[in-house]
Amino acid sequence: MSKPAIIFDHVNYQYDSQAEPTLHDINLTINQGEKVLIIGPSGSGKSTLGSLINGLIPHAIPGKITGKVTVMGQDVESASLFDLSLHVGTVLQDPDSQFVGLTTAEDIAFAMENDATPQAKMKTRVQQWATTLGIQNQLGQSPQALSGGQKQRTAMAGVLVDEGDILLFDEPLAALDPAAGKQSIALIDDLHRRLGVTVVIIEHRLEEVLAQPVDRVIVMQEGRIIANETPEALLKTPLLRQIGLREPLYLEALDLAGIDFNDTTGITSVNTIEAPHLKQRLGDWLTGEPEHKKPAGLKPLLQITDLTFGYPKGPKLFNHFDLTINRGDMLALVGENGVGKTTLSQLITGFVKPDAGKMTFGDVDLATQSVKERADKIGYIMQDPNQMISKIKIFDEVALGLTLRGVDEATIKAKVEDALKICGLYPFRNWPISALSFGQKKRVTIASILTLSPQLLILDEPTAGQDWRHYTSMMRFLEKLNRDSGITMLLITHDMHLMLEYATRTVVLGHTGILLDAEPAKVLTEPTIIKQAHLAETSLYTLAERMGLDPFEFTAAVIAHERQERHV
Ligand SMILES: Nc1ncnc2c1ncn2[C@@H]1O[C@H](COP(=O)(O)OP(=O)(O)OP(=O)(O)O)[C@@H](O)[C@H]1O
Ligand SMILES: Nc1ncnc2c1ncn2[C@@H]1O[C@H](COP(=O)(O)OP(=O)(O)OP(=O)(O)O)[C@@H](O)[C@H]1O
Numbered sequence: 001m002s003k004p005a006i007i008f009d010h011v012n013y014q015y016d017s018q019a020e021p022t023l024h025d026i027n028l029t030i031n032q033g034e035k036v037l038i039i040g041p042s043g044s045g046k047s048t049l050g051s052l053i054n055g056l057i058p059h060a061i062p063g064k065i066t067g068k069v070t071v072m073g074q075d076v077e078s079a080s081l082f083d084l085s086l087h088v089g090t091v092l093q094d095p096d097s098q099f100v101g102l103t104t105a106e107d108i109a110f111a112m113e114n115d116a117t118p119q120a121k122m123k124t125r126v127q128q129w130a131t132t133l134g135i136q137n138q139l140g141q142s143p144q145a146l147s148g149g150q151k152q153r154t155a156m157a158g159v160l161v162d163e164g165d166i167l168l169f170d171e172p173l174a175a176l177d178p179a180a181g182k183q184s185i186a187l188i189d190d191l192h193r194r195l196g197v198t199v200v201i202i203e204h205r206l207e208e209v210l211a212q213p214v215d216r217v218i219v220m221q222e223g224r225i226i227a228n229e230t231p232e233a234l235l236k237t238p239l240l241r242q243i244g245l246r247e248p249l250y251l252e253a254l255d256l257a258g259i260d261f262n263d264t265t266g267i268t269s270v271n272t273i274e275a276p277h278l279k280q281r282l283g284d285w286l287t288g289e290p291e292h293k294k295p296a297g298l299k300p301l302l303q304i305t306d307l308t309f310g311y312p313k314g315p316k317l318f319n320h321f322d323l324t325i326n327r328g329d330m331l332a333l334v335g336e337n338g339v340g341k342t343t344l345s346q347l348i349t350g351f352v353k354p355d356a357g358k359m360t361f362g363d364v365d366l367a368t369q370s371v372k373e374r375a376d377k378i379g380y381i382m383q384d385p386n387q388m389i390s391k392i393k394i395f396d397e398v399a400l401g402l403t404l405r406g407v408d409e410a411t412i413k414a415k416v417e418d419a420l421k422i423c424g425l426y427p428f429r430n431w432p433i434s435a436l437s438f439g440q441k442k443r444v445t446i447a448s449i450l451t452l453s454p455q456l457l458i459l460d461e462p463t464a465g466q467d468w469r470h471y472t473s474m475m476r477f478l479e480k481l482n483r484d485s486g487i488t489m490l491l492i493t494h495d496m497h498l499m500l501e502y503a504t505r506t507v508v509l510g511h512t513g514i515l516l517d518a519e520p521a522k523v524l525t526e527p528t529i530i531k532q533a534h535l536a537e538t539s540l541y542t543l544a545e546r547m548g549l550d551p552f553e554f555t556a557a558v559i560a561h562e563r564q565e566r567h568v
Helices: 047-054 081-087 104-114 119-132 146-160 180-193 231-236 249-255 280-290 340-347 370-379 395-404 409-422 438-450 468-484 496-501 527-532 539-549 551-567
Strands: 006-015 025-032 035-039 064-071 087-093 166-170 199-201 214-221 224-229 302-308 316-326 330-334 356-361 378-381 456-460 489-494 506-510 513-518
Touching: 006 047, 006 199, 025 047, 025 199, 025 224, 035 047, 047 064, 047 166, 047 199, 064 438, 064 506, 087 146, 104 146, 119 146, 146 180, 180 249, 199 280, 214 409, 214 506, 224 231, 224 456, 249 280, 249 438, 249 539, 280 489, 280 513, 280 539, 280 551, 302 340, 316 340, 316 489, 316 527, 330 340, 330 468, 330 496, 340 356, 340 370, 340 378, 340 489, 370 539, 378 438, 378 513, 395 438, 409 438, 438 468, 456 468, 468 489, 489 496, 496 551, 539 551
Parallel strands: 035 199, 035 214, 087 166, 166 199, 330 489, 330 506, 378 456, 456 489
Antiparallel strands: 006 025, 006 064, 214 224, 302 316, 302 356, 506 513
16 A cells, blocks of 8 residues: 555645635545645635645744644654755746745756755756756846746756656646646646656646546645535536536536436546437537627727837747737737737836837827826736735725826725625735735736726736636626727737637737737637647537537537526
8 A cells, every 4th residue: 555645634724814714624634646636716725735745834934833744654734845955846836936046047946956966967957857858948038037937847847857756736837838837737747647656736738638647636625624525526516616626528518418428438538528418419409509690890909010020139029010909808818928919918017118109099009108108098907916016905906006196085985895896805904915826916016907997908827826616707708898888908818718618709919920810619629729829629629529519609609508508
C-alpha cells in the first residue's frame, strides 16, 4: 500500500484577521503518487487548504490551527518553511507575487540558487524546463515584461526545476491560452507519471483538467470537504450543479437530449462517453432545434486603421493593423499567449503609444485624448486585480474614480452601492480588500470602473479565477449591460466557453494580424484557425464529430439553447 504524502487530521483553521474559521474539520489523506483535483466555489477555502500544505500557513500568514497537518512525515506547524519547500513546489494563481529575479532565467533558477546547485547544472536545467514550457526566447526578459501566460509558465518552470515530492498547482490554467492550457495539463500528467510525484491541482476549469486522468476529486464548500470521489462517480451525481460548479460542456449537451448520466459509461471524457442510442438521441434533439440565425449589422464605435506598434527591441506586434469595433458588440478577442491582446487594449486606452496609425472613437480622434479623458469613455479591467487596487477598503477603492473626478458624496455613495450590489460585493463593503479571494478582488475592480458609466468596456480575462456561479452572474451582468445599456464589450479571453456562450463576435488575433473575424461557433469549428491561434476545439465539436453530426450546427444549437434559457 502506498504511504501518505499529506494528512489532515481534524483540522480547523482561522485567519487572525477573520472573525470566523475558514476551514472546518478537514480530514483528508493524499497518498504518495496520487493525483488529486480540488474544486469548490470561490472562497470555499481551496487556496487556504493549499497554504496549509506548503506551509505558508502558519509560517507566513498568521492564524490559529487546531488538529494536525502532516506533509511527508513532517508536522507542518513545527517544520520550517524551508524544509517544507524542499518537499512541496507551488505554482500560484497570481504569478506576479512569486517573482524575485531580474530576468526570467534568474527567476527560474532562484530555487536552485537557494540549494547551492552548481552553475552548469543550473543553466542546463533552466534551459531544459524553459524549452519544455515554450519560454526559451523570454529568458533574458524581465518577468514584469512578460505576457500573462508567459508569467504563468515562468512560475511553473521555477517550481519544476526544484524537483520536490509534491507539486501543488493553484489555478495553473488561469492565464494560459487554450492550447497552452491543454499542454500544461498534459505536462503535469507526464510529470506525475514519469517522476511519480504527488500532484494536487486546485482549478475551476474542471473539463480541461479531466482531459487527463485524475485519481480523485475533492469538493469543498464553505470550508468543508463535501465530497471525495473518483471523477466518474462525481460526474454522475448532480452535486456540481447543486453547488454552482460547472459540468463539462458535452454533459450539458447530453442533458439537453434528455440522457440520464447514470446510463452512461466512460463519462469522464468526451472521447469515451457512451449511452444507449446516444447518436440517435443527439441527432433527434438537433433536428428539433430552430435553424441558426446570423446576428444583425451594427454601427462602428471604435475604428482602428493602419496601426503599427512594437515594443523597443521587440518584434512588431501590429503591422498596418485594422479593426472596427461596432456599437453593441460583445466581442471576444482571442489568440495565443504573447500575441499582443493586452498590448492592443493598452494602445486603445493610451497607456502605450502607437508608432503609426489612427484610432477614432465615435467621431473623436483618440490621439487628441489623454489617458484620463479616454478612461471616461473606455473602461479597462486588467487581468490581475492586484495591479489595479490601491485602497485598503472596498468602498474607497470602488469610489476612487468618482472621488478623483470631484463628484459629490451623496452621488458617490449611491453609485458605489449600486455597483457593489451588481457585483455581489455589497455585504463586504466595509471589509479590507486584503481579506478577499482572487475572484472577489476581480469583482472589486469591475465595480470601480462601472461607477464611471463607460461606453466601451475592455475586460482582460473577466472571469479568470472565478467559480461558475460568480462567472455566470458576472457574464450575465455584462451581457445585461451590453443589451440594456448598450455598453460595447471587448472581452480578452482564453476561455472558449465564455467566448461561445456570451460573445456575439470573435476576432482571432495571430502574429500576422487578424486570422478570422466571425461568429464564435464558426471559429471553433475551423481546425486550421484553432491550430494557428492556439485555441482548443470544445467538447461539443468533438462530440458532434464522433456522432456524425454537423459540428457548427450542433455547437450553435447547444449554445443558442443556453442563451435562450438565460433570457427567460
Ligand atoms: N490572507 C488572508 N487573510 C485573511 N483571510 C483570508 C486570507 N486569504 C483568504 N482569506 C479568506 O478565506 C476565505 C477562503 O479563501 P480562499 O482563497 O482559501 O478560497 P478559494 O476557495 O481558494 O477561493 P477562489 O476560488 O476565489 O480563489 C475567503 O473568504 C477569504 O476572505
Ligand atoms: N512592457 C513591455 N516591454 C517589452 N515587451 C513587452 C512588454 N509588455 C509585453 N511585452 C511583450 O509583448 C508581447 C505581447 O504581450 P501581450 O501581453 O500584449 O500579449 P497577450 O496576447 O495579451 O498575452 P497573454 O494571452 O499571455 O496575456 C509578449 O511577447 C510580451 O513578452
